Amino acid sequence: MTTFRCPVCGLHYPDATLAEKCAAWCRTHQSCNLAITRHAVASSESS
Numbered sequence: 001m002t003t004f005r006c007p008v009c010g011l012h013y014p015d016a017t018l019a020e021k022c023a024a025w026c027r028t029h030q031s032c033n034l035a036i037t038r039h040a041v042a043s044s045e046s047s
């Protein structure tokens with residue numbers, strides 16, 4: 001399964017749009033938006 005990672009906070013998302021929204025929010029607010037991070041998926045990748 002392909003996931004898209006927010007480069008700022010490192011959370012993984014099932015689609016690129018969510019990852020981009022998360023990254024934009026993280027860069028601007030230096031915090032996480034629950035409305036976005038609730039869509040994050042657990043990743044089994046170690047990195």
Ligand SMILES: [Zn+2]
Nearest residue numbers: 006009022026
């Ligand atoms: Zn993020």
